[in-house]
Amino acid sequence: DAKTTQPNSMESNEEEPVHLPCNHSTISGTDYIHWYRQLPSQGPEYVIHGLTSNVNNRMASLAIAEDRKSSTLILHRATLRDAAVYYCILRAIYNFNKFYFGSGTKLNVKP
Amino acid sequence: AAGVIQSPRHLIKEKRETATLKCYPIPRHDTVYWYQQGPGQDPQFLISFYEKMQSDKGSIPDRFSAQQFSDYHSELNMSSLELGDSALYFCASSSLRAGEGISYEQYFGPGTRLTVT
DSSP states (O other): OOOOBOOSEEEEETTSOEEEEEEOTTOOTTEEEEEEEEOTTSOOEEEEEESSSOEEOSSOEEEEOTTSSEEEEEESSOOGGGOEEEEEEEEETTOOSOOOOOOOEEEEEEO | OOOOEEEOSEEEEOTTOOEEEEEEOOTTOOEEEEEEEOTTOOOEEEEEEETTEEEEEOSOOTTEEEEEOTTSOEEEEEOSOOGGGOEEEEEEEEOOOTTSOOOOOOEEOOOEEEEEO
16 A cells, blocks of 8 residues: 655644645555544544545545645644544555555644 | 444453454444554554455454444454553444445544553
8 A cells, every 4th residue: 555654743823724744655546545533532534535636625625736646635724623633545446445544643723 | 423333432351351342333334444543553454344244454463353244233353362452443434335326434433442451
Protein backbone atom coordinates (compact mmCIF):
# COMPACT_ATOMS: atom_id res chain seq x y z
CA ASP A 1 0.00 0.00 0.00
CA ALA A 2 1.22 3.45 -0.88
CA LYS A 3 2.53 5.50 2.01
CA THR A 4 1.40 8.92 3.22
CA THR A 5 3.39 11.53 5.10
CA GLN A 6 1.80 14.14 7.36
CA PRO A 7 3.15 16.66 9.87
CA ASN A 8 3.02 15.33 13.42
CA SER A 9 1.12 18.32 14.74
CA MET A 10 -0.39 21.64 13.76
CA GLU A 11 -1.97 24.49 15.63
CA SER A 12 -4.77 26.80 14.62
CA ASN A 13 -6.82 29.59 16.10
CA GLU A 14 -10.54 29.17 16.48
CA GLU A 15 -12.63 30.58 13.62
CA GLU A 16 -9.65 30.56 11.23
CA PRO A 17 -9.12 28.23 8.25
CA VAL A 18 -6.81 25.26 8.64
CA HIS A 19 -4.88 23.57 5.84
CA LEU A 20 -3.70 20.06 6.68
CA PRO A 21 -1.18 18.73 4.13
CA CYS A 22 -0.52 15.15 3.09
CA ASN A 23 2.22 13.87 0.79
CA HIS A 24 1.66 10.65 -1.12
CA SER A 25 4.33 10.64 -3.80
CA THR A 26 3.93 6.90 -4.56
CA ILE A 27 0.18 7.10 -5.16
CA SER A 28 -1.10 5.04 -8.06
CA GLY A 29 -3.75 6.02 -10.54
CA THR A 30 -6.28 3.75 -8.83
CA ASP A 31 -5.80 5.01 -5.28
CA TYR A 32 -8.52 7.04 -3.59
CA ILE A 33 -7.47 9.63 -1.01
CA HIS A 34 -9.46 9.39 2.22
CA TRP A 35 -9.37 11.60 5.28
CA TYR A 36 -10.56 10.43 8.68
CA ARG A 37 -10.25 12.10 12.04
CA GLN A 38 -10.18 10.73 15.54
CA LEU A 39 -11.43 12.85 18.39
CA PRO A 40 -10.09 12.04 21.85
CA SER A 41 -11.43 8.76 23.22
CA GLN A 42 -13.52 8.08 20.12
CA GLY A 43 -13.33 5.91 17.05
CA PRO A 44 -12.16 7.44 13.78
CA GLU A 45 -14.80 9.20 11.70
CA TYR A 46 -14.99 9.84 7.98
CA VAL A 47 -14.26 13.36 6.81
CA ILE A 48 -13.96 13.33 3.02
CA HIS A 49 -12.50 11.42 0.11
CA GLY A 50 -11.55 12.07 -3.51
CA LEU A 51 -9.79 10.65 -6.54
CA THR A 52 -8.66 13.44 -8.86
CA SER A 53 -10.93 16.46 -8.53
CA ASN A 54 -11.30 18.74 -5.55
CA VAL A 55 -14.20 17.81 -3.29
CA ASN A 56 -16.39 19.72 -0.87
CA ASN A 57 -18.78 18.52 1.79
CA ARG A 58 -20.36 19.95 4.89
CA MET A 59 -17.32 19.13 7.00
CA ALA A 60 -14.39 20.13 4.83
CA SER A 61 -12.83 20.56 1.41
CA LEU A 62 -10.21 18.36 -0.19
CA ALA A 63 -7.74 19.92 -2.60
CA ILE A 64 -5.81 17.40 -4.70
CA ALA A 65 -2.65 18.42 -6.54
CA GLU A 66 -2.68 18.04 -10.29
CA ASP A 67 -0.04 15.29 -10.15
CA ARG A 68 -1.93 13.68 -7.20
CA LYS A 69 1.27 13.40 -5.19
CA SER A 70 -0.14 15.56 -2.43
CA SER A 71 -3.44 16.72 -1.06
CA THR A 72 -4.70 19.23 1.48
CA LEU A 73 -7.64 18.95 3.82
CA ILE A 74 -9.19 22.34 4.42
CA LEU A 75 -11.31 23.15 7.45
CA HIS A 76 -12.84 26.50 6.58
CA ARG A 77 -13.45 27.71 10.13
CA ALA A 78 -11.82 25.69 12.87
CA THR A 79 -13.76 25.17 16.06
CA LEU A 80 -12.62 23.70 19.36
CA ARG A 81 -14.52 20.54 18.41
CA ASP A 82 -12.20 20.08 15.42
CA ALA A 83 -9.27 19.31 17.71
CA ALA A 84 -8.39 15.75 16.71
CA VAL A 85 -5.85 13.55 14.95
CA TYR A 86 -6.40 13.75 11.18
CA TYR A 87 -5.41 10.78 9.06
CA CYS A 88 -4.75 10.81 5.33
CA ILE A 89 -5.25 7.31 3.91
CA LEU A 90 -4.85 5.84 0.43
CA ARG A 91 -7.18 3.07 -0.67
CA ALA A 92 -6.92 1.18 -3.93
CA ILE A 93 -10.09 1.47 -5.99
CA TYR A 94 -10.48 -2.30 -6.06
CA ASN A 95 -9.76 -2.85 -2.37
CA PHE A 96 -12.64 -2.06 -0.04
CA ASN A 97 -11.35 -4.28 2.67
CA LYS A 98 -8.90 -2.33 4.77
CA PHE A 99 -7.42 1.01 5.64
CA TYR A 100 -3.83 1.51 6.67
CA PHE A 101 -3.62 4.43 9.06
CA GLY A 102 -0.38 6.42 8.98
CA SER A 103 0.84 8.63 11.78
CA GLY A 104 -1.67 11.42 11.29
CA THR A 105 -1.58 15.10 12.25
CA LYS A 106 -2.66 16.15 15.70
CA LEU A 107 -4.56 19.42 15.31
CA ASN A 108 -4.73 21.72 18.29
CA VAL A 109 -7.28 24.55 18.11
CA LYS A 110 -6.71 27.55 20.35
CA PRO A 111 -9.63 29.67 21.55
CA ALA B 1 -29.27 6.97 13.14
CA ALA B 2 -28.06 3.59 14.35
CA GLY B 3 -24.34 3.29 14.84
CA VAL B 4 -21.87 0.47 15.27
CA ILE B 5 -22.25 -1.17 18.66
CA GLN B 6 -19.38 -2.80 20.46
CA SER B 7 -19.49 -4.80 23.64
CA PRO B 8 -18.20 -4.80 26.20
CA ARG B 9 -16.90 -1.23 26.34
CA HIS B 10 -14.30 -2.13 28.93
CA LEU B 11 -12.72 -5.46 29.73
CA ILE B 12 -10.05 -6.45 32.22
CA LYS B 13 -8.35 -9.80 31.87
CA GLU B 14 -5.29 -11.48 33.27
CA LYS B 15 -2.36 -12.83 31.27
CA ARG B 16 -3.06 -16.13 29.53
CA GLU B 17 -6.83 -15.67 29.77
CA THR B 18 -9.17 -15.44 26.79
CA ALA B 19 -11.42 -12.59 25.71
CA THR B 20 -14.25 -12.21 23.23
CA LEU B 21 -15.17 -8.85 21.76
CA LYS B 22 -18.43 -8.34 19.93
CA CYS B 23 -19.37 -5.97 17.15
CA TYR B 24 -22.84 -5.21 15.79
CA PRO B 25 -22.60 -3.35 12.48
CA ILE B 26 -24.98 -0.70 11.27
CA PRO B 27 -28.17 -2.37 9.95
CA ARG B 28 -27.83 -3.48 6.31
CA HIS B 29 -24.05 -3.16 6.40
CA ASP B 30 -22.38 -6.31 5.10
CA THR B 31 -18.71 -5.65 5.86
CA VAL B 32 -16.98 -5.57 9.21
CA TYR B 33 -13.42 -4.48 10.01
CA TRP B 34 -11.39 -4.88 13.19
CA TYR B 35 -8.61 -2.50 14.26
CA GLN B 36 -6.28 -2.43 17.25
CA GLN B 37 -4.99 0.84 18.72
CA GLY B 38 -2.29 0.59 21.35
CA PRO B 39 -1.62 3.45 23.80
CA GLY B 40 -0.38 6.50 21.90
CA GLN B 41 -0.40 4.59 18.62
CA ASP B 42 -2.39 4.75 15.41
CA PRO B 43 -5.09 2.21 14.53
CA GLN B 44 -3.73 -0.98 13.00
CA PHE B 45 -5.90 -3.09 10.70
CA LEU B 46 -6.42 -6.64 11.97
CA ILE B 47 -8.98 -8.40 9.80
CA SER B 48 -12.13 -7.84 7.76
CA PHE B 49 -15.19 -9.82 6.69
CA TYR B 50 -17.54 -9.38 3.76
CA GLU B 51 -20.77 -11.38 3.64
CA LYS B 52 -19.55 -13.67 6.43
CA MET B 53 -16.32 -14.55 4.63
CA GLN B 54 -12.89 -13.29 5.63
CA SER B 55 -11.97 -10.69 3.03
CA ASP B 56 -8.59 -9.48 4.19
CA LYS B 57 -6.07 -9.97 6.93
CA GLY B 58 -3.64 -7.55 8.48
CA SER B 59 -1.35 -7.77 11.46
CA ILE B 60 -3.54 -10.12 13.47
CA PRO B 61 -1.66 -12.47 15.82
CA ASP B 62 -2.23 -16.20 15.43
CA ARG B 63 -3.68 -16.18 18.96
CA PHE B 64 -6.58 -14.10 17.67
CA SER B 65 -9.42 -15.33 15.52
CA ALA B 66 -12.59 -13.71 14.29
CA GLN B 67 -15.74 -14.52 12.41
CA GLN B 68 -18.85 -12.88 11.05
CA PHE B 69 -22.17 -14.53 11.75
CA SER B 70 -25.36 -14.91 9.69
CA ASP B 71 -26.82 -11.76 11.27
CA TYR B 72 -23.62 -9.91 10.24
CA HIS B 73 -22.39 -9.33 13.76
CA SER B 74 -18.76 -10.22 14.34
CA GLU B 75 -16.71 -11.55 17.23
CA LEU B 76 -12.98 -11.21 17.85
CA ASN B 77 -11.64 -14.04 19.98
CA MET B 78 -8.35 -13.51 21.74
CA SER B 79 -6.54 -16.30 23.56
CA SER B 80 -3.39 -16.55 25.69
CA LEU B 81 -3.62 -12.83 26.35
CA GLU B 82 -0.38 -10.93 26.79
CA LEU B 83 0.29 -7.56 28.41
CA GLY B 84 0.96 -6.14 24.95
CA ASP B 85 -2.60 -6.91 23.90
CA SER B 86 -3.84 -4.07 26.10
CA ALA B 87 -5.35 -1.65 23.62
CA LEU B 88 -8.49 -0.13 22.21
CA TYR B 89 -10.17 -2.44 19.74
CA PHE B 90 -12.35 -0.76 17.14
CA CYS B 91 -14.87 -2.36 14.90
CA ALA B 92 -16.04 -0.58 11.76
CA SER B 93 -18.70 -1.44 9.22
CA SER B 94 -19.57 -0.45 5.69
CA SER B 95 -21.94 -1.45 2.92
CA LEU B 96 -20.62 -2.97 -0.28
CA ARG B 97 -23.97 -4.43 -1.25
CA ALA B 98 -24.54 -4.35 -5.00
CA GLY B 99 -27.45 -2.23 -6.07
CA GLU B 100 -27.29 0.07 -3.09
CA GLY B 101 -24.23 1.97 -4.16
CA ILE B 102 -20.83 1.34 -2.72
CA SER B 103 -20.18 3.27 0.45
CA TYR B 104 -16.62 4.44 0.72
CA GLU B 105 -17.06 5.24 4.34
CA GLN B 106 -16.16 3.02 7.22
CA TYR B 107 -18.27 3.75 10.27
CA PHE B 108 -16.39 3.10 13.48
CA GLY B 109 -17.79 1.99 16.80
CA PRO B 110 -16.79 3.48 20.16
CA GLY B 111 -14.25 0.75 20.80
CA THR B 112 -13.60 -1.82 23.51
CA ARG B 113 -10.81 -0.98 25.92
CA LEU B 114 -9.01 -4.19 26.84
CA THR B 115 -6.65 -4.15 29.79
CA VAL B 116 -4.48 -7.19 30.41
CA THR B 117 -2.92 -7.41 33.88
